[in-house]
Amino acid sequence: MSNPDQPEVRISQGVLRGRKKTSILGQTYYSFLGIPYAKPPVGHLRFRAPRPPSNWFGIRDASREGDVSRQLYPHPSQAGHSLIGSEDCLYLNVFTPSVPVKNAETNILKPVMVWFYYGAFAYGNGNPDFYGPDYLLEKDVIVVTFNYRVGPIGFLSLNIKEAPGNAGMKDQVAMLRWVKKEIQHFGGDPNNITLFGESSGGASVHLHMISPLSRGLFNKAILQSATAYCGWAFAPMKVLYERTLRLANQLGCVSQDPNEILEFLRKHPVDKLVWAQHEIVADAEKASAQYFMFLPTIESHHSLDEPFLTEDPRTLIRSGNFYKVPTMCGFTEKEGLFNLFTTSKRFIELLVNGFEDYLPQRMFRWIDSISRDSPCYEKIRRRYFDGLESKLAKSTIHHAEFPTLEKYFTEVCFKYPIMAAAFDMHKYMTPEIPIYTYYFTFAGALGWNNRRANFPVDKSVVAHGDELGYLFHISVLKKPKLSPDAPEFKTIERMTQFWTNFAKRGNPNPDTISPLFPCVWRPMSEDGNFRALKIDEKLEELDSIEVFDFWHPIDVTLEN
DSSP states (O other): OOOTTSOEEEETTEEEEOEEEEOTTSOEEEEEEEEESSOOOOGGGTTSOOOOOOOOSSEEEOSSOOOOBSEEESOTTSTTOEEEOBSOOOEEEEEESSOOOTTOTTOOOEEEEEEEOOSTTTSOOOOTTTSBOHHHHTTSOEEEEEOOOOTHHHHOOOSBTTBOSOHHHHHHHHHHHHHHHHGGGGTEEEEEEEEEEETHHHHHHHHHHHOGGGTTSOSEEEEESOOTTSGGGOOOHHHHHHHHHHHHHHTTOOOOOHHHHHHHHHHSOHHHHHHHTTTOOOHHHHHTTOOOOOOOOOOOTTOSSOOSOOSOHHHHHHTTOSOOOOEEEEEETBTTHHHHHTSOHHHHHHHHHHHHHHHHHHSOTTOSOOOTTSHHHHHHIIIIITTHHHHHTSSOOOGGGOHHHHHHHHIIIIIHHHHHHHHHHHTTOBTTBOEEEEEEOOOOTTOTTTTOTTOOOOTTOOBTTGGGGGTSBOTTSOOOOOOTTOHHHHHHHHHHHHHHHHHHHSOOSOSSOOSSSOSOOOOOOTTOOOOEEEESSSEEEESOOHHHHHHHHHHHHHHO
16 A cells, blocks of 8 residues: 555656655645656767656655756856756656546646746756745646756757757757656646746747747746847857857867767766856857857757757747747846846946947847947947946946946846747737736845845845746745735735636636736737736736837847
8 A cells, every 4th residue: 555645656657656745835745856757868868869768667766856967056157166966867846736546537637837947058957945836836736847958968069960959958848748748647737738937948938839849748838037039048050069169179179070079079078068168158258148158059950850940939930930829928127137247347348338249149149230320329329338438447346336237138138039029929829829928026035136145136126037936935045034914925926826827727817806916917919019917016017118119120120
């Protein structure tokens, strides 16, 4: 007889033994950790698409997480980082409020929410000390988190059959195929799967809406603080190929032959690859805050594996060639503060004095620079860079002195690319397939950045990732003391209701208006005008967002 504290679930690979747990809110739930969704991508599989997982005999203990991808932690721009994780990292975790009763006719399948973590495709993980599912499980959904290959082992490309790029994205596809096939064994509905992610996780979700490999594997999408339009989330093949050559050269490879370089990199210790990726960042890349070299890209058609993406994301979206599902997307108030803190004075000077060369790397991948004779140049200069030269002449600088530079990073790296993607997708959506947009401005004590000791920011600022503390229990960060009536608890209730309502039925609104939900969150209008819900201590509908009105005409002008 099985132990109720150690529930067993049979899947295609074999039997898993999970654990009964109690959430921070006192609710019972069940966790199944460290489930392999693909073979370890080591040896000859390094840089290749993942292979189906092996079966096992007997009962597999699912009480511990699998390894994260080999990476530097914490963020490479911060002091004290070290190597963690392993190449053998293709594992997922399933969290469910209840385990299906065998042969029972009363088992009702639950909506499934699959989380994609942040980390610029270079670091991060989906383990529960970062993304505890406690708040979401209260709403009777199943939560899946997972790890995939990041950095050079996930995104390096030599543009040849054996190393075409996008291995990390193909890991994600393998995970989605596993979820579609197996989640019913945990009580999940394989026909009601929502993908949600933040930063590179949000860009990943958007890329799955675009890739032909992911079609039919999910039903809804939530893009938090990123889309595939973000310049930092995608690299043209020629750029990625050149970075791969730089990496090989840094490690001592003198050959220019892609096949010889591949053989060299496959035999090299993974730790050296991970360290070297941070030693090859060029000055121009630093000036555009592009510290992470290995990203999703456009593959050649001659890949040995199914290509993840063979055309530019923007081209595919604008032609209507994407997977149309109900979508939520949005951003926080000051997304760009993180970029400002991780960019040195020297590279801020490069940006201010030559933004016409660096801006296209962040937003306009189809042009090399903006002419100083263009009317667009002067508009951009006045908005973000006017008067900054005199401030930069000081011996020291502080982020508070550069509100327009923070505004630049926020709008160019995040807000406009997110809004432009929503605008382009909306043209092909219908009222039955809506797009909801949000603007998160609640400055609470559970904000991600307020709880990080090394983030020198005013507590009233809402920066990149600050909404995460209201969706997940983040046990690795210090927990603030809150009174029972603190507005943070109200925000948790709102955020988890919005997100799980959307996962359940494609509409974030509760059934009725109430003091907690005093207004209706309406989707984008049929004419494409923006309507966003401002999520703060008070909920408020915004009829327009000025940054789109500024950038969209410039976008159209530069493209033409």
